[in-house]
Structures are given as C-alpha cells and as structure tokens.
Amino acid sequence: MTQQPPIAAIATPVGEGGIAVIRVSGLNAIAKVNEAFKGKDLNTQDTHTVHFGKVMNKQGFPVDEVLVTIFRSPRSYTGEETVEISCHGGVLVTQSVLETILALGVRSAEPGEFTQRAFLNGKLDLDQAEAVADLIHAKSSKAVDAAHQQLEGRLGEHIKKFRQQIIDATAMVELELDFIEEDVEFANKEQLQKLLEELDSEITELLETYETGRLVKDGVKTVLIGRPNAGKSTLLNTLVGSDRAIVTEIAGTTRDTIDADWSYDGLLFKLIDTAGLRETEDVIEAEGVKRSQKAFEQADLVIYLKDLSQPFSDIERKEIADFQSRAKDTPFILIGTKADIETDEEWRTEFDLKISALEGERIKELKQLLKDRALENKHYDASSLLVTSTRHRDALQKTKEHVQSALQALDQGMTGDFLSIDLRAALKELGTITGEITNEDVLDSIFSRFCIGK
Numbered sequence: 470m471t472q473q474p475p476i477a478a479i480a481t482p483v484g485e486g487g488i489a490v491i492r493v494s495g496l497n498a499i500a501k502v503n504e505a506f507k508g509k510d511l512n513t514q515d516t517h518t519v520h521f522g523k524v525m526n527k528q529g530f531p532v533d534e535v536l537v538t539i540f541r542s543p544r545s546y547t548g549e550e551t552v553e554i555s556c557h558g559g560v561l562v563t564q565s566v567l568e569t570i571l572a573l574g575v576r577s578a579e580p581g582e583f584t585q586r587a588f589l590n591g592k593l594d595l596d597q598a599e600a601v602a603d604l605i606h607a608k609s610s611k612a613v614d615a616a617h618q619q620l621e622g623r624l625g626e627h628i629k630k631f632r633q634q635i636i637d638a639t640a641m642v643e644l645e646l647d648f649i650e651e652d653v654e655f656a657n658k659e660q661l662q663k664l665l666e667e668l669d670s671e672i673t674e675l676l677e678t679y680e681t682g683r684l685v686k687d688g689v690k691t692v693l694i695g696r697p698n699a700g701k702s703t704l705l706n707t708l709v710g711s712d713r714a715i716v717t718e719i720a721g722t723t724r725d726t727i728d729a730d731w732s733y734d735g736l737l738f739k740l741i742d743t744a745g746l747r748e749t750e751d752v753i754e755a756e757g758v759k760r761s762q763k764a765f766e767q768a769d770l771v772i773y774l775k776d777l778s779q780p781f782s783d784i785e786r787k788e789i790a791d792f793q794s795r796a797k798d799t800p801f802i803l804i805g806t807k808a809d810i811e812t813d814e815e816w817r818t819e820f821d822l823k824i825s826a827l828e829g830e831r832i833k834e835l836k837q838l839l840k841d842r843a844l845e846n847k848h849y850d851a852s853s854l855l856v857t858s859t860r861h862r863d864a865l866q867k868t869k870e871h872v873q874s875a876l877q878a879l880d881q882g883m884t885g886d887f888l889s890i891d892l893r894a895a896l897k898e899l900g901t902i903t904g905e906i907t908n909e910d911v912l913d914s915i916f917s918r919f920c921i922g923k
C-alpha cells in the first residue's frame with residue numbers, strides 16, 4: 470500500500486457539540502500528530518488504541534485536552550495510517566486543533582478525500598464508497614437500509630457473479646476458437662446460449678429494482694392537484710404536522726408550488742402543493758398554474774383533490790379524466806375532501822377515499838393508501854438489494870445490451886471473435902460499477918458529493 474501525504478479535516482458537523490473529531494490520514498500521520506501531542510509517545514503505540522493527552526501549539530501552549538485514536542496502516546478506514554483526535558466540541562476549539570495540525574505541514578482534505586483514499590487502497594469498491602455518501606444523505610429508514618445493503622457489498626457480489634459468468638462464457642468462446650476444426654462448436658453453442666440467457670435475465674431482474682430503488686433513495690414525488698380551495702394546502706399541513714403552507718378560504722391562495730418532506734413507514738414522500746387549477750387573468754396565479762402542470766408531469770404519485778361540499782361540474786369530471794389518462798403509469802389517487810360537510814350531491818364518481826383533513830377523518834387510511842400506491846407493482850422487501858443510482862442502472866443497461874448482442878451474434882452463427890468483443894465490452898461496463906475501470910471525471914463527480922472529513 471502506497472501512502473499519500475497526510476490530509477486532515479474535521480469529521481464531525483460544524484457547531485457546538487459534546488465532542489468533535491479531527492481526522493488525519495496519510496504517510497507518517499501518527500508521527501505528525503505526535504509532534505503536537507503531549508502525553509504518551511504515539512509512535513510506539515499499537516493500532517486501534519486510544520490515548521489521553523493535550524494538543525500543543527507551536528508556541529508551546531495547550532490548545533485542548535483530547536483523546537487520540539491511532540490506526541496503523543493498512544488497518545484503518547482509508548487503509549492509510551490514521552489518527553483521530555477527539556477534542557471539546559466548540560467551533561473555535563475544534564478549528565484551533567485542526568489549524569495546529571495543518572501548521573505541521575498537513576494539507577486540508579478535499580470533500581470525500583478520505584473515502585476516495587479508502588477506494589484507491591482497495592478498502593471499498595466504488596459502489597460501496599457511493600453507498601457511504603448515500604448513507605449520509607439518507608432521509609428515510611428505507612433509504613438507510615438500501616445504502617447499508619450496498620455498503621455491505623451486496624451489489625458488488627452480484628456484479629462479481631455476473632463478471633464470472635461472462636468470463637466463463639469467454640472461456641467457452643475461446644475454446645471454440647481453438648477447436649474450430651474439430652466440430653466441438655455445436656455442443657458448446659447451446660451451453661453458451663443458456664449461460665448468456667441466464668445472465669441476461671439476471672441482469673434484467675436486478676435492473677428492475679431500479680424503479681423502487683429510486684423512490685426509496687430520492688423519495689416519492691407526490692403532487693397534490695385540484696381546483697382552488699379543494700383543500701390541498703390543508704392536507705399537506707395535516708400530513709407534515711405543521712403549518713407549512715398558507716391556508717385561507719380565499720380561492721387561489723397558493724401561487725407557487727410548495728415542497729415539504731414527509732416520511733411514512735420508512736418511506737420519504739416529497740409532497741408538492743400546487744396552485745389550484747383554473748383559468749385566471751392574474752399573471753402570478755397563471756404562472757403558478759403552469760408550475761402545477763409541470764409538477765404533475767414530474768410526479769411519481771398524483772393526488773387529485775375534489776371538494777365534496779361543491780357540486781361536481783362536467784368540466785371537473787373531464788379535467789380528472791384528462792389528468793388520469795395523462796398520468797399513464799404514474800399512480801393516480803382521487804380524494805374527496807371536506808367529507809365533514811354534508812351535501813346531497815349524488816357522487817357518480819368513484820373516490821379512492823373521502824377524507825376530512827380538518828376533522829382528521831380517514832387520514833390514517835390515506836397515509837397507508839399513499840404508501841401502497843407509491844410502491845404498487847414494485848417488489849419491495851427490506852432485505853432485497855435495490856439498484857438506487859442512475860450510474861449503476863446505466864452501466865447495467867449497457868452490460869445487458871452487450872450480452873444481448875453476443876446472443877444475437879451466436880444466433881446468427883457469427884465467429885467467436887465477434888462474441889468476444891461483445892463479452893469484453895460487457896465486462897468493461899460491469900467494471901465501471903465496482904470501480905475496476907474508472908476515470909478522473911467519474912471519481913470527481915462521485916466524491917464531490919461527500920462532505921469534507923468523510
């Protein structure tokens with residue numbers, strides 16, 4: 470393992486806290502920190518041991534009382550020699566300790582640089598490094614589960630299995646190339662075809678988890694639409710449990726879309742309250758209605774709200790039917806609101822649910838309905854592996870295309886070298902997921918998502 474020059478950063482959030490941690494990793498990190506440490510000689514201490522002492526500045530004054538943990542290479546998160554300094558959690562104290570270390574000739578770490586080093590040192594595959602960022606950014610418990618699965622290497626295991634299958638297929642192709650004269654080709658062909666078809670369907674199966682994975686990781690974009698005064702803002706406030714959106718009896722109160730995060734049963738919903746739909750002369754309101762339409766188009770889940778205290782006009786019926794058909798595969802939920810107000814209207818329309826946000830009627834049922842519909846037709850169980858990143862999905866998609874192209878070549882009786890080209894390309898795509906094959910740009914875009922100190 471080659472160790473790079475040492476880097477340092479505060480690994481805990483900036484702010485007042487009980488303690489804060491400064492991380493130092495790289496060549497001679499222990500000796501470096503030891504220069505500023507008053508206590509035991511850190512140079513002679515074992516890996517994974519903790520030591521009490523003081524950090525002293527160049528003028529010989531104590532900066533803080535600390536606990537220092539040392540990790541000897543390669544047994545650390547980064548694989549490099551690493552020191553963690555736990556100091557008192559004040560903003561200024563923490564900054565002073567960091568500056569004391571930087572003054573020893575240690576460079577400030579870039580965002581994600583520790584994890585990047587862990588990747589370069591083979592401690593983590595690229596997909597695992599990405600999972601670290603996902604874990605940190607996770608906003609729901611299902612997103613945490615998915616990131617943990619990936620961090621544990623579950624995606625990597627699948628990729629490694631696919632790789633082995635392709636290598637096996639390549640070996641068969643090459644065998645055929647060697648014995649082309651001896652007519653072993655035919656016996657092999659069926660076996661090879663079976664292997665590639667299996668691979669194709671396994672990749673497809675993994676790819677199919679992406680739709681769920683995306684919802685779990687990014688949240689379900691849930692758009693509330695309907696006529697002015699239908700009760701959209703009231704419902705949003707009821708769900709999130711605070712007065713996020715302004716509610717008044719004036720139709721046309723909500724002028725712009727309003728976003729609020731709401732979690733239910735481990736799933737994150739990104740609720741979007743929209744301006745009530747109507748023709749309007751008001752330019753601001755008209756722009757709001759335009760934005761409502763846009764939000765609708767990007768939705769993962771649509772809730773159309775209809776005020777049950779108002780008669781149902783034909784225009785409204787048409788509008789609903791229109792939205793429903795435009796929603797296509799996006800789940801569409803029709804909710805009757807203000808069920809607490811009596812009406813003698815005969816409802817010819819099937820509502821999924823009739824609620825009263827004001828009285829809290831059937832809100833529990835609504836929450837469950839939202840969750841069920843959001844994940845309908847999507848197999849989800851907490852232990853299953855999900856593809857959650859577009860980068861992985863794209864690479865898997867390309868792998869699949871190469872495998873299919875190999876199958877086609879086989880079917881058309883093309884020679885082995887054609888198959889080899891496809892198989893090699895498939896292998897390369899898989900390698901980009903785990904990071905065996907990568908480039909500067911990909912790494913930059915991945916690690917720049919991290920915070921400093923990770």
Ligand SMILES: Nc1nc2c(c(=O)[nH]1)N(C=O)[C@@H](CNc1ccc(C(=O)N[C@@H](CCC(=O)O)C(=O)O)cc1)CN2
Binds near residue numbers: 540543
């Ligand atoms: N204080 C602290 N807490 C932390 C981290 C850290 O770096 N420091 N982590 C960072 O994100 C996570 C834990 N990840 C870690 C992964 C590996 C090793 C490590 O020392 N690995 C050695 C030894 C393993 C062993 O003894 O079995 C190794 O891999 O060889 C440490 C932390 C979360 N909590």
Ligand SMILES: Nc1nc2c(ncn2[C@@H]2O[C@H](COP(=O)(O)OP(=O)(O)OP(=O)(O)O)[C@@H](O)[C@H]2O)c(=O)[nH]1
Binds near residue numbers: 698718
């Ligand atoms: N009785 C009753 N009134 C409700 C209920 N939900 C909302 N309202 C009232 O209906 C009016 C409009 O509610 P909003 O939540 O502002 O409706 P909106 O659909 O967001 O309205 P716009 O911003 O105009 O699009 C307010 O006076 C609410 O108090 C309900 O369940 N029952």
Ligand SMILES: [K+]
Binds near residue numbers: 698717718722
């Ligand atoms: K209103």
